[in-house]
Amino acid sequence: MSGPVLARRGFLSATAGLAAAMTLAACGDDGGTQTPATAGSSAPAAQSWSFTDDRDKKIEQPQVPSRIVAQVGAAAALWDFGVRPIAVFGPHKLKDGSKDPQVGNVDITKVQGLGNVWDEFNVEQYIALQPDLLVSSMYIKGTLWYVPEKSKDTIEQIAPTAGIMLTGKSATEVIGKYEELAESLGADMRGVPEAKARMEAATKELAQFKDLKILMASGGADAFWVVNPPEYPDIVHLTQAGLNVVTPSKVDEGGFFQTLSWENADEYDADVILYDTRTQALKPEEMMKKPTFAKLPAVKAGQLYPWNAEAPYSYQGYADFLENLVANVKKAKKLL
Template sequence: MADVPRRALVALGAAALLGVSACGGTAAPPASSAPPASSVQGGSWTWQDDRGKKITLPRRPQRVVAQSAAAAALWDFGVRPVGVFGPHKLKDGGRDPEVGEVDITKVESIGNVWGEFNVEKYAALRPDLLVAGMYVKDTLWYVPEQSVAAVDQIAPTVGVQLSGKPLVQIIERYGRLAEALGADLTAAPVAEAKKRFEDASAALKRLAADRPGLSVMVVTGTPDSLYVAYLPDHPDLKYWGEDLGLKIVHPERPTESEGGFWEVLSWENADKYQADVILVDARTQSMKIEEMAEKPTWAKLPAVKAGQLYPWHAAERYSYLGYAKVMEELTTNLDKARDDVVKE
């Protein structure tokens, strides 16, 4: 496995920002209850992003470039970016899951891996706007620090805050941005995806209620360490645990040096936590299950011995369709899992 940059590991959990139940409990506030972030007046276009930065343009942006996960979310709401950066193409030429449904044959690639951003290609696209999520405050995900000044000179940028926000709120935020960019949120595919998300949430909630003893832990690995997800900092896990009732085993606090998100364990201490099921980071840059199998302590974990290892989609796009698929898969996997392996 290629080394995962340390800064990337800080946000490895990036996968869901949750908080508000889509199928019961506290309802998410309707978009209309929030102050408008965008307006089109006299042909001009404005948007206030999650850095508090107000963008004003003479017309609605037409040529949007977006980080792969942001591009995937916008695509599901009906926006078609002209360029993407961040993971979107696999080594075999196929589409990386992180870019969702985006047709990678119809968008320009500005960069495909961490630290790669071709400023010249970006400028040649004549972009009106760049969109990226933010796990670190005011820091656009996958825009290299050394490229920020040049990127800012070419076109305005919009940041969407991902950490510290509820999952449903983040999905709605992308929806409102897509609408401001001309998407129709009443279109059948969007409405169908939202209903699918609500149904998937309800199904996972029922499973959690029916299987209260089923415990789940979420991890990612590097050759030197096992990272155990800290639930409060991962919106998807927080949604599943706090809103839907899934029993998630997690540290009491994250390792301070990671800035949240994880407790970092040496492989010798990989048995500190145990659960019936382990969800393993499925991203291409993360350590594979076959590689983890070579670690003796990992091999002895009850869930590993029972073969109850399933994927965790840590960089899923924040759209109804994206998380509907994730929860459908998760429910299917958990439904067939035993809930007594830790006791053996």
């Protein structure tokens, strides 16, 4: 990986032979679970299945997939729609053993973990699970998030893969694609209307904050990243709803953000700063040790609020995200 992929990994993320592994799978080691893919579903086993993903790839199976493995963001979205993956990969467990927020409502005691950090994916365990389908989001078309390049070819030989594109789309579009996938898998959609109504109500409330200038950023040990709104589904949703989010004047290769040194963290003024809450990002108290950041008007006024940068792409996930955002920004006042 190079260029924008490496850059994005720095911001956001921070095998044995195939024949031997297939032998292991043939011995019947399926990870000790036969968990169905959907909860409250009675999709006929003999029903054929097809789905066209965001690579414009039509995936066809003689039966509806029931043994699904998903990257944590995809797993969180599918879980809220009623689909129950048997395994996940990507950040799902913190150092103390508790659940990483990125995995959403997924019960990590009921799924197998195939890897918790970047470039970690246990291919032997994956094969032994005998999966029917792998699902992941994509920031770059054709590149499945958290599927390691070194083992991609092997992974794609084991089971079909589905990719859901994030970049350049609104949250509503991404959620709609996950909804389509969940429906095709036979998920019980009874909770969708209520969650969708909550999301729509919270979205309407955002227009009242249109006069506030909002900066969305993430802090690292040596860099301060200012995100570029058009590249992120959640920020596209916020700007379409009326929020005035700072757009950096110059973005790095790949277009996702502008990297600033901490000495230049005051490049952009704002009434409100929304900070990345993921585990790899600096916490507010750590960022406030940087003198230039501490002097920013929004920081001095205490108008520094959390940004759930990878909220699950479900109506429930976005209802929670937007309701919390509205509650926080209601406390802010115009400073500039």
